[in-house]
Amino acid sequence: MTHPGRHPTGSTRTDRPRQFDDRPLLVFWEMTKACDLACRHCRACAQPDPGPDELTTAEGKALIDQLAEIGRPRPILILTGGDCLKRSDIVELASHAQSRQVPVAIAPSVTPQLRAETLEALRACGVTTASLSLDGSRSATHDQVRGIPGHFDETKAAIRLLHDHGFTVQINTTVMKANLDELADIAVLLHEEAVAIWEVFFLISTGRGEDVPATSAEENEEVCRFLVDASRYGFTVRTVEAPFFRRIAAERRSGRASEGKELSRRLHAQLVVALGEPTAAVRAPSAATRDGKGIVFVAADGDVYPSGFMPLRLGNIRTSPLIDIYRGHPLLRDIRAASFTGPCGSCEHAQLCGGSRARAFVSSGEALGSDPGCLRVAEATAEPVLR
Numbered sequence: 001m002t003h004p005g006r007h008p009t010g011s012t013r014t015d016r017p018r019q020f021d022d023r024p025l026l027v028f029w030e031m032t033k034a035c036d037l038a039c040r041h042c043r044a045c046a047q048p049d050p051g052p053d054e055l056t057t058a059e060g061k062a063l064i065d066q067l068a069e070i071g072r073p074r075p076i077l078i079l080t081g082g083d084c085l086k087r088s089d090i091v092e093l094a095s096h097a098q099s100r101q102v103p104v105a106i107a108p109s110v111t112p113q114l115r116a117e118t119l120e121a122l123r124a125c126g127v128t129t130a131s132l133s134l135d136g137s138r139s140a141t142h143d144q145v146r147g148i149p150g151h152f153d154e155t156k157a158a159i160r161l162l163h164d165h166g167f168t169v170q171i172n173t174t175v176m177k178a179n180l181d182e183l184a185d186i187a188v189l190l191h192e193e194a195v196a197i198w199e200v201f202f203l204i205s206t207g208r209g210e211d212v213p214a215t216s217a218e219e220n221e222e223v224c225r226f227l228v229d230a231s232r233y234g235f236t237v238r239t240v241e242a243p244f245f246r247r248i249a250a251e252r253r254s255g256r257a258s259e260g261k262e263l264s265r266r267l268h269a270q271l272v273v274a275l276g277e278p279t280a281a282v283r284a285p286s287a288a289t290r291d292g293k294g295i296v297f298v299a300a301d302g303d304v305y306p307s308g309f310m311p312l313r314l315g316n317i318r319t320s321p322l323i324d325i326y327r328g329h330p331l332l333r334d335i336r337a338a339s340f341t342g343p344c345g346s347c348e349h350a351q352l353c354g355g356s357r358a359r360a361f362v363s364s365g366e367a368l369g370s371d372p373g374c375l376r377v378a379e380a381t382a383e384p385v386l387r
Contacts, residue, residue, distance in 0.1 A: 018336055018351075020294035024326055025287065027067060027075045028297045028308055031060070031090065035083040036111040037146055050086065053301040057089045059318065061096050063298065066322050068100035076103045080308075082300070085113035094125040105129040107172075110151060110158045119165040130162050131170035131199065137185030141178060159193050170197035172240075175223055177213045180263070183223065184270035187230045191275060198235050200227060202242040202373060204309040204358045217378035218261075224248045225257075225264035230271060232278030238285060241309055241356040244374045247349045249284040291357035292335040296326050306332065310358035312367055334368055342370035343380040 034050045055063070067075050077097060084090055085108045097104045104127050108114050119130075132155055136142035139152035162169050171190055175183070190198055200223075203214040215223065224245045231237035231249075239245040251257040260268070272278075289295050292306030299305065304314045304325050314332070315325040326332060335357055338350040344360070345368075347353070355371030363372050370377045 019288060021336055022327065023070050023073075023323065024075045024296045025289055025294040026078060026296075027322070028078045028080055028295070029060070029063065030298065030300045030308065031055075031079055031081055031084045031087045031093075033082045033300050034086040035081055035109050036086075036113070037083070037109050037148060037151075051300055055298075055300065055302050055317075057092060059302065060089070060093050063317060063322065064093065064097045064100055064102050066317075067102045070323055074102050076105060078105045078107060080107040081109070083109035083111060083113060085109070085111075085118060091118070091121045091125060094122055094127055098126040105131070107131045109133075110155045114158055114161070116161065116165070119162065119167070123165055123167070128166070129168045129170060131172050131197075132158055132162070133172045133174070134186065134189075135174055135176070136179050137182040137189055141182060145174075145176075145178070156189075156193065159195065163194065168196045169193075170199055171195050172199045172201060174201040174203055175215055175220075176203055177215060180215065180219065180223070183226060184230075184267040184274070187233065187271055188274045190235055191233050195235055197238065198227075198230070199238045199240060200242070201240040202356070202359075204241050204356070205362055214373075217373055217375045219263065220244070220373050221248070221375040222261055222263040223267075225252075225260040226267040226271075228252050228282055228284060229264075229268045229278065231283040232280045233271070233275055234280055234283075236283040236285065241291075241307075241358055242373070243288075243290050243353040243355060244349075244371075244376075245284065246286055246288065247353045249282060250286070250349075250352065253282060286352070288352050288354070290335065290354045292332040293354070296322070296332075298322065306335065306367075307358055309356075310361055310367070312361055331367055340368050340370065341366065343377045344370040344374070347376060 032050045032054055034048065067077060079090065084106055094104050106122065106127055110132055134142060134155050135145040142152040143149050159169055173186055202220060203212060205214060220242060224242060225248060227237045227245060228249050291310045295307050297305045297308045298317060302316045302318045304317060304322060305312060314329045338354055340350060344350060344355040355374055357367055359373045360369040360371045361367045372378060
């Protein structure tokens with residue numbers, strides 16, 4: 001049953017279900033915390049070996065069965081970690097998902113676990129999309145983030161390996177102070193490597209990321225302006241923990257966007273020098289997902305969270321079906337109803353954007369509070385200047 005939601009205006013709408021009330025679009029399963037990398041900003045605080053309480057193969061198949069029983073359109077199951085390839089049963093689980101018609105994507109780490117024979121087996125199970133992380137346009141930046149010398153070159157080789165095996169390649173980049181000036185060069189690299197999707201993560205101070213300086217609200221706005229420009233060069237651009245990107249893209253499409261400032265203008269100019277003026281239309285999906293709305297995260301031990309960046313436990317799939325948690329948890333119902341407080345609650349883009357729930361929660365402890373990473377929120381809550 002659809003839970004009627006309160007609009008930012010205070011009105012209640014019951015005429016039709018809200019998008020993603022019934023089922024998520026994406027289910028992230030952190031198959032293991034084991035990973036051979038030790039990245040500076042790791043959300044998972046990955047470790048060398050698997051934990052003793054990770055979901056078993058049988059429990060993983062049961063999770064897949066739950067997604068199959070939802071019916072069409074079934075959520076996309078994204079196998080992540082840690083490093084999902086550290087699970088010896090990943091091909092068995094992907095094969096089970098194929099038999100139940102549950103679409104699967106993988107998010108492996110670039111390590112010796114990323115082998116041709118494993119990729120061949122996963123492709124045979126119907127897995128067509130893989131995402132890798134690239135956090136700099138040069139080895140000095142990326143290798144420092146990943147903690148392994150030579151990892152930048154290994155990542156470029158991994159992109160080509162995935163292409164050779166017929167995968168659609170997505171590159172994930174986390175925006176940090178350390179790589180702001182390299183974003184245009186990263187976009188050029190992705191264009192040259194024929195990457196299909198660029199998913200740009202905006203840092204949340206959780207896990208190891210607590211010690212990594214995040215970008216300001218104004219920098220976030222400027223980066224999103226640039227990303228709209230970048231999406232006109234042949235690859236789709238999506239963001240994680242920056243739903244205000246959809247607002248900025250909508251303003252650009254409608255011709256209502258204000259002029260960018262120095263950072264976005266400089267990054268755009270670098271892109272034009274390298275690739276020429278863009279000729280394609282903006283490729284920025286407008287599906288209004290956010291933590292807990294269209295997205296849900298299953299941790300290695302079965303605990304359920306609104307997303308991997310929002311450390312607020314909702315339940316565990318060992319005791320409650322995932323879909324029951326997703327549909328029925330009061331917090332997720334409020335998130336999908338855009339029942340926010342402060343500037344996020346009164347914003348006309350509350351449903352299209354709604355702010356990062358993870359950033360709101362980590363910064364204030366209020367999951368329904370306002371997102372300080374959004375420029376509109378930052379301006380609305382700024383202290384008045386005394387004259």
